[in-house]
Amino acid sequence: MAFFFEVLISGLLVGVMYSLVAMGFALIYKASGVFNFAQGDMSLLAGLALVGFLTVMPLWLALICTVAVMAILAYGTVFIIFRPLVARSPLILFMAAIGLSFLIQGIGQAIWGTDAKGLNIGIPDVLVQIGEIYISTFDLTFGGMAAALVAGLVWFFQKTRTGRALRAVADDHEAALSVGIPLLRAWAVTWVIAGIVATVAGVAWGSRLGVQFSLSLIALKALPVLILGGIDSILGAILAGLLIGASENLAEVFIGPYVGGGIQTFFPYLVALLVLWFKPYGMFGKEIIERV
Amino acid sequence: MFYRECGVLKETYRQDMAIFPIPLDRWGLGVMLVLAFLVIPFTASDYWLSSIMLPFYCFSLAALGLNFLTGYAGQVSIGHAAFMAVGAYSSLILYGRYGVPLPLSILGGGIFASAAGTIFGIPSLRIKGFYLAVSTLAAQFIIEWVLTHWQWVSGGVFGTVDAPDMYIFGWLIDTPVKKYYLVLCVLILLTVFGKNLVRGQLGRNWTAIRDMDVAAEIIGVSLFRNKLIAFAVSSFYAGVAGSLITFTYYLAANIEEFNLFLSFHLLGMIIIGGMGTVLGSFFGAGFMTLLPIFINQTLLTIMERVPSDIRANSEAIVFGGLIVFFLIVEPYGMARLWQTIKEKMRLWPFPY
Known part of the structure; x- marks a missing residue:
């Protein structure tokens, strides 16, 4: 039984990371209707930038510089790519995001190199025993940081003026425009926030697995999470992330050996498909009623 | 002046329904066919035939297929490379292991892929938009997993099946020229079939579904x-x-x-070429096949030897940049550019 819980908890901790990436997707989708396929590449860029900056400056300054890079990226994206595409069909915006993802990959790797880099930001990685279960302190720290990030975001969206403006934009573009909220700037701020979320995810995964191209593939792990929770629901992203993380880990350990292993790559998609069959807009997604 | 649509007087319904009602288009097509059948195989080098024309034709075919689904019927698929893989594996197994004649094996590859596609298309009845797009990714991962993990498929551990020599009715197809003709014939056959498909009832149904599925159902x-x-x-x-x-x-x-990036490249092809046009699939595939070669040559003029990471990065940058550029400047792709050129040529060189 202890083994079961160990697998479950390590799955949940992986799920936290999925939630982070999926949250980035949901934030941008809700605010601007862009299905931001480049979310994983933003994590990669953040990881690459942080490793690059760490070679010349202390950690706190490097983090600030990384966030600055993400902010520049966010503003550039919104004002160069998505401003001319305002009011285009969602499909076009999605394709633009695919293009953006290639751009970020290419530029990031051209600047900081394609080789795999280690990232160490000084969080100890030792196993501690709680009851009968062993957990890595590293995972715990990042679980805590992710929770703090979510709490911070909730506070930001509920209490600050900018946050409320962003929520207004997410609810109804035209109504928000009519009360004087600058739409493009609101989008840019949303992209910056998504960039910060991507940075946290990128740093967490990067210090685990090394910063390299495959980091951008965590977006693929986050996609089933996203559609399971509902594309436009932050709460859905968090819950579905935990659910998928736990279930895929359990499936890999307990079902995997019978079918040849490696089912982690597609198991989340199966779960998501199964749920979508009964709830086509995910668990918490907004149901769209179509009229002719 | 040079592209004339006037003077085309249709007298029968047959003429009215023709694929190319304008004589100039028919002539143009004839010239292209002569080029493809008679000029290219005998003038191009083996390198051009086997490394550029063959992938160009094959990707045109794949892009055409994706265009039916995404451009005409409006259902985004980001798992299309997996269906190519199903076709590849099943035709090789049919031909190599069971001795099915080559044309039937290729057909069989298509049929197996089609069965796989239909199964993964079932969610589209209930799921729409991005939910569907992400669901098609499931096809990519599940098929990849099946092909690498089922021992029976590959007969080995690495999931690789070698292609045996190709014989059609006892005739060995080995040189690039013969392969070129094989691919070209299949391509033309399927393009004519596809063009007529989208002109007919089915194509119109698809367009209706793409434009608004609720209205189409009503x-x-x-x-x-x-x-x-x-x-x-x-x-x-x-x-x-x-x-x-x-x-x-x-x-x-x-x-x-046949990994995920091929799926994205196929999507890129139909965006750059033009969604919802048959011609656009060819433009897009040609463009995407030539792009890496062009980038490589450009880099070679700047530096002596091109390291693979620089080449990969610049390809990604140019590819991403082009997708974005096309979406902003010409969302209907190169096919629309061609249309615009034809319209301009009606008057050119006279101003009015």
């Missing part, structure tokens, strides 16, 4: 049937393309060739 277009047929036809084309490219170009079915 006027009596069966979503269930037409969406599934779109998936089936589209993955049939992908399967045939996959089997052709494996037989003639890769020479071994390997799942690495």
Whole structure:
């Protein structure tokens, strides 16, 4: 039984990371209707930038510089790519995001190199025993940081003026425009926030697995999470992330050996498909009623 | 002045329904066919034939298939490379292991891919938009997993099946020229078939579904049937393309060739070429096949030797940049550019 819980908890901790990436997707989708396929590449860029900056400056300054890079990226994206595409069909915006993802990959790797880099930001990685279960302190720290990030975001969206403006934009573009909220700037701020979320995810995964191209593939792990929770629901992203993380880990350990292993790559998609069959807009997604 | 549509007087319904009602278009097409059949095989070098023309034709076919699904029926698929893989593996197994004649094997590859596509298309009946797009990714991962983990498929551990020598009715197809003709014939056959498909009832049903599925259903277009047929036809084309490219170009079915990035590249092809046009698939595939070569040559003029990471990065940058550029400047792709050129040529060189 202890083994079961160990697998479950390590799955949940992986799920936290999925939630982070999926949250980035949901934030941008809700605010601007862009299905931001480049979310994983933003994590990669953040990881690459942080490793690059760490070679010349202390950690706190490097983090600030990384966030600055993400902010520049966010503003550039919104004002160069998505401003001319305002009011285009969602499909076009999605394709633009695919293009953006290639751009970020290419530029990031051209600047900081394609080789795999280690990232160490000084969080100890030792196993501690709680009851009968062993957990890595590293995972715990990042679980805590992710929770703090979510709490911070909730506070930001509920209490600050900018946050409320962003929520207004997410609810109804035209109504928000009519009360004087600058739409493009609101989008840019949303992209910056998504960039910060991507940075946290990128740093967490990067210090685990090394910063390299495959980091951008965590977006693929986050996609089933996203559609399971509902594309436009932050709460859905968090819950579905935990659910998928736990279930895929359990499936890999307990079902995997019978079918040849490696089912982690597609198991989340199966779960998501199964749920979508009964709830086509995910668990918490907004149901769209179509009229002719 | 140079592109004239006037003076075309249609006297019968047959003429009215023709694919190319304008004589100049027919002449143009004839010239292209002569080029493709008689000029290119005898003037181009083996390198051009086997490394550029073959992939170009095969990817045109795959892009055409994806265009049916995404451009005409409006269902985004980001798992299309997997259907190519199904076609590649099943035709190789049919031909190599069971001795089915080559044309039937290629057809069989298409049919198996089509079956796979239909199965993964079933969610489209209930799920829409991005939810569907992400669901098609499931096809990519599940098929990749099946092909690498089922021992029976590959007969080995690496998931690779080698392509045997190709014989059609006892005639060995080995030189690039012969392969070129094989691929070209299949391509033209399927293009004519596809062009007529989208001109007919089915194509109009698809367009109706793409433009608004609720409205289409109300006027009596069966979503269930037409969406599934779109998936089936589209993955049939992908399967045939996959089997052709494996037989003639890769020479071994390997799942690495049909990864997710190929799916994105196919999507990129139809965006750059033009969604919802047959011609656009060819433009897009040609463009995407030539792009890496062009970038490589450009880099070679700047530096002595091109390291692979620099080449990969600049390809990614140019590819991403072009997708964005096309979406902003010409969302209907190169096919629309061609249309614009033709319209300009009506008057050119006179101002009015």
